[in-house]
Amino acid sequence: MAHPLHFVSIEAIKEALQNNDPSLAVEKIKELLEREKNIPxxxxxxxxxxxxxxxxxxxxxxxxxxxxxxxxxxxxxxxxxxxxxxxxxxxxxxxxxxxxxxxxxxxxxxxxxxxxxxxxxxxxxxxxxxxxxxxxxxxxxxxxxxxxxxxxxxxxxxxLQNQERKRTLSKIRENCIQGK
CATH class of the missing domain: 3.40.50.300 (P-loop containing nucleotide triphosphate hydrolases)
Structure with missing residues (x-):
């Protein structure tokens, strides 16, 4: 869920762009990014x-x-x-x-x-x-x-250690059975 302040910032950016004010839009984007960076x-x-x-x-x-x-x-x-x-x-x-x-x-x-x-x-x-x-x-x-x-x-x-131990014990058993 978007934070209410996030929504307000996006609306301000849209409005600036619709009013053909790119510098205001950039300013609003920077404000939004700074706020987002500091959200706990x-x-x-x-x-x-x-x-x-x-x-x-x-x-x-x-x-x-x-x-x-x-x-x-x-x-x-x-x-x-x-x-x-x-x-x-x-x-x-x-x-x-x-x-x-x-x-x-x-x-x-x-x-x-x-x-x-x-x-x-x-x-x-x-x-x-x-x-x-x-x-x-x-x-x-x-x-x-x-x-x-x-x-x-x-x-x-x-x-992983237990699995390796299991394989090793299995090998030892098999070697004992085969008389190696």
Missing amino acids: LNIGITGESGSGKSTFVNAFRGIDNMDEGAAPTDCDETTMEVTPYPHPNYPNVTLWDLPGIGTPDFPADKYLELVEFKRFDFFIIISDTRFRENDVKLAQEIQKLEKTFYFVRSKIDID
């Missing part, structure tokens, strides 16, 4: 606890998990409150690290209310395995809000 963008990073949301926030911001100002990461539930992290190169972009859905402190049936889900412009749903029931619920709620979301599959490196 609040991205909610959501998903189940332990899926890699905080690590994703750090990677998106181009910083290491150990750097000063990084979102804390651990194997325990770490993010216990909605936490903003500004992008270092785009001051109008804020990534919001949300607590994990489906934990005792953030049960799925109360999650949207507890994290004030409606306040974000769009979402990235992080999953470290195939998508589960809570991921689907999040996607459905975001669609109800008529907002955009992306699914991101994290920790794929672990699956």
